Amino acid sequence: MFSRCGVVYALFVGSCALIGCGPSAPVESGPKGVYEQNCAKCHAQAGEPGGPPSIGASKGPKLSKIGAEPNRSADWLADYIRDPKSKKADSRMPAFGGTLTEEQIRSLAEYLAAKK
Structure with a gap:
């Protein structure tokens, strides 16, 4: 027979499993x-990791x-990633210079420049 704590624990674990509180997928x-x-x-586009589940695209360009x-070039893209407005004044992309090393x-x- 379950005690109240056992029932609460079982409900908690079950809820976590349903809403994804468990371990996440490994990060690339x-x-x-x-x-x-x-x-x-x-x-990301539909079907790609991070993209919409079925059809369509995310808000940024493909x-x-x-x-x-x-x-x-890789140099241009690095500058753009670091500070998009330095290359395109009307860019809506956030700067990643303070976020990424x-x-x-x-x-x-370099990864993106190789995508041809």
Whole structure:
């Protein structure tokens, strides 16, 4: 027979399992992980990690071929990630210069520049 504490504990554990309080999925490392943690919520497309579940796109532009766009070198992208308004005055993207390390910005920029 369950005591009141046992019942409360069982309800708590069951609730956590239903709402996702348990361990999360492992986080990807390297530039792909930086992208998934910091960029995907705005740039992922349907079916991609962080994107809408079925159809459509997130609010930011699609980045799957960003490296093929004219003048989108790793240096340009790093500057843009660090401070978007330095490259595009009307950009709505937040600056990541204070959020990401220089190493993360550089690896992310190289990762994106390779997307062609």
